[in-house]
Amino acid sequence: MLVDGFDTEGLFGSLERMLRIRESELLLVFVRRTGPRRGLELAPRRPGGHELPPHRERELADAEITGGTQALAEAEQVASRMAARVESRQLDGDPGRVVCELAKAERADVVAVRGTGHDRPPVGPGSLGPIARFIVDHSPCPVLLLRDGG
Amino acid sequence: MHTALAALIFVVTLIVIVVRPRQINEAWAAAVGAVLMVATGVVSPSAAASSIGSEWNLFLFFLGLMLTAAVADMAGFFDWAAGLAAAAARGSGRRLLFNVFVLGAVITTFLSNDATAIILTPVVYTIATRLRLRVMPYLFAVSFMANAASMTLPISNPINVLTGDRLHAPLAAYEGHLLLASLASIAITTAVLMAFFWRSAAGRFEFDWRSAVQSAVGDRAFFMATVAGLGLLAVAYIVGSALLWPLGVVAIVGGAALAGLAGARRRLSREHLSTHISPPLFIYIAALFVLVRGVQDAGITPALVADAVSRASDAGSAVMAGLVGSAVASNLINNLPAVLVFISGADAGGVPAALHTPFLFGALAGADLGPNLTPVGALSTMLWLVIVRRRGVQVSAWDFLKIGALVAPLTLVAAAVLVAASFR
Numbered sequence: 397m398l399v400d401g402f403d404t405e406g407l408f409g410s411l412e413r414m415l416r417i418r419e420s421e422l423l424l425v426f427v428r429r430t431g432p433r434r435g436l437e438l439a440p441r442r443p444g445g446h447e448l449p450p451h452r453e454r455e456l457a458d459a460e461i462t463g464g465t466q467a468l469a470e471a472e473q474v475a476s477r478m479a480a481r482v483e484s485r486q487l488d489g490d491p492g493r494v495v496c497e498l499a500k501a502e503r504a505d506v507v508a509v510r511g512t513g514h515d516r517p518p519v520g521p522g523s524l525g526p527i528a529r530f531i532v533d534h535s536p537c538p539v540l541l542l543r544d545g546g
Numbered sequence: 547m548h549t550a551l552a553a554l555i556f557v558v559t560l561i562v563i564v565v566r567p568r569q570i571n572e573a574w575a576a577a578v579g580a581v582l583m584v585a586t587g588v589v590s591p592s593a594a595a596s597s598i599g600s601e602w603n604l605f606l607f608f609l610g611l612m613l614t615a616a617v618a619d620m621a622g623f624f625d626w627a628a629g630l631a632a633a634a635a636r637g638s639g640r641r642l643l644f645n646v647f648v649l650g651a652v653i654t655t656f657l658s659n660d661a662t663a664i665i666l667t668p669v670v671y672t673i674a675t676r677l678r679l680r681v682m683p684y685l686f687a688v689s690f691m692a693n694a695a696s697m698t699l700p701i702s703n704p705i706n707v708l709t710g711d712r713l714h715a716p717l718a719a720y721e722g723h724l725l726l727a728s729l730a731s732i733a734i735t736t737a738v739l740m741a742f743f744w745r746s747a748a749g750r751f752e753f754d755w756r757s758a759v760q761s762a763v764g765d766r767a768f769f770m771a772t773v774a775g776l777g778l779l780a781v782a783y784i785v786g787s788a789l790l791w792p793l794g795v796v797a798i799v800g801g802a803a804l805a806g807l808a809g810a811r812r813r814l815s816r817e818h819l820s821t822h823i824s825p826p827l828f829i830y831i832a833a834l835f836v837l838v839r840g841v842q843d844a845g846i847t848p849a850l851v852a853d854a855v856s857r858a859s860d861a862g863s864a865v866m867a868g869l870v871g872s873a874v875a876s877n878l879i880n881n882l883p884a885v886l887v888f889i890s891g892a893d894a895g896g897v898p899a900a901l902h903t904p905f906l907f908g909a910l911a912g913a914d915l916g917p918n919l920t921p922v923g924a925l926s927t928m929l930w931l932v933i934v935r936r937r938g939v940q941v942s943a944w945d946f947l948k949i950g951a952l953v954a955p956l957t958l959v960a961a962a963v964l965v966a967a968s969f970r
Contacts, residue, residue: 401678449619449822451818452669452672455672456675459675462675463675463677466678467678
């Protein structure tokens with residue numbers, strides 16, 4: 397299950413309605429994406445060279461880890477009420493690729509992911525976010541797409 | 547022969563600066579270009595020295611700005627300000643986004659767009675990440691506001707200082723021509739980005755203001771003294787602008803005083819100073835002056851500018867010519883060399899005397915707001931897009947294009963109309 401830190405209760409509520417997870421083992425995954433960090437390069441770069449100061453790098457890394465840890469802790473709290481066994485992992489990289497590789501390595505039965513992308517219509521063409529679409533295309537096992545309010 | 551050589555050296559140097567093959571530092575690329583200008587006789591050594599020496603105000607301004615930003619960063623001012631924005635948002639991601647716009651505008655106005663883009667951006671990124679909000683809206687907010695608010699005061703953008711040295715306009719005249727345009731630019735940028743990110747920013751968060759302040763402000767007395775110092779410096783900038791003092795002197799005196807304060811509190815950190823004070827930037831700027839002197843002496847910049855202003859018959863059309871020309875040029879090359887070309891051309895007689903002032907005000911506005919116009923082809927951004935696409939990050943790159951294509955033309959049109967109207 398790919399955890400993104402948003403509307404955790406709603407997401408797991410949808411999962412519980414779709415699958416019998418009472419006797420299942422859930423592996424919760426939070427992936428720290430490299431994309432938003434690259435967005436820092438949107439800031440006009442001062443000609444002559446100016447990398448991020450070391451103390452800012454440390455703060456950024458700490459914030460990313462803290463954010464992921466909190467998202468997973470919240471997800472674990474909700475999931476542990478529903479599933480028999482819950483394990484969580486925080487990883488780095490492209491979320492779609494990481495989840496597919498992990499699903500293959502762990503021989504997962506199902507990959508569950510939020511289907512709706514950010515800034516996308518709730519239904520219809522274009523509603524599927526790029527991460528969910530990648531997982532649908534590349535997952536080694538069945539994929540469960542969870543929609544908000546579904 | 548000299549003309550062709552000057553043009554060749556200038557163009558090739560600019561291409562290397564923008565494209566940055568093998569990640570070459572822009573400063574060294576510019577320095578090689580400048581040395582070539584002198585070595586080939588396009589610019590005499592005395593002319594090169596004079597073109598650098600005459601811009602002492604800008605160098606002092608940059609140094610003072612860097613010292614001020616370094617001390618403010620050391621004191622935790624930017625972290626405190628971002629924390630204040632988060633606390634005032636009362637848990638609403640949308641309110642936080644609006645507050646980030648306000649914060650970006652205030653920091654840009656009084657500490658320059660450099661401080662906003664380079665220091666505030668990672669601070670806002672960190673706070674959005676820590677609060678588990680989607681970071682892109684806040685990143686875009688800071689990045690776009692750094693340019694949108696950079697016309698508000700003469701010190702809001704080093705380009706204003708450079709142009710101001712030619713305009714000799716006291717603060718009242720400066721604001722008379724640019725304040726409304728600046729406020730319009732800030733309002734348009736805020737409105738467009740709030741609408742664009744309305745859904746993305748719809749998160750809630752919990753924020754502990756007390757512990758955020760405690761972690762941001764290590765030495766409370768140093769922090770309070772720094773804030774007081776920043777306030778005094780802001781007043782000095784305004785008074786100095788009104789009385790036409792060289793702002794570089796104000797900046798260096800203020801920056802040095804703040805650095806002295808940090809030293810007295812034993813808070814002066816080599817790490818902070820070395821990351822905020824960038825010697826290559828001074829080399830880059832000095833080299834640009836020599837490069838532009840070369841194309842100026844070869845008659846290229848006056849001809850270019852004369853061509854740009856050829857259809858201008860009055861102040862309003864001169865403003866348009868300056869604004870459009872410098873906005874386009876700023877997106878093809880960095881806005882500093884772009885505005886230097888325009889200033890050089892205007893000073894060398896490329897613009898009729900009656901149109902000189904409106905033309906330069908237009909060029910200033912275009913150079914300040916133009917860098918948000920990314921779809922026109924800022925090569926560095928195009929290269930960033932290529933890299934980002936290879937990593938499968940499509941959405942944010944396209945969003946950036948969509949936002950820039952919407953925000954920049956709207957702000958440029960508003961600025962053109964308002965600045966032109968100010969000359970009636």
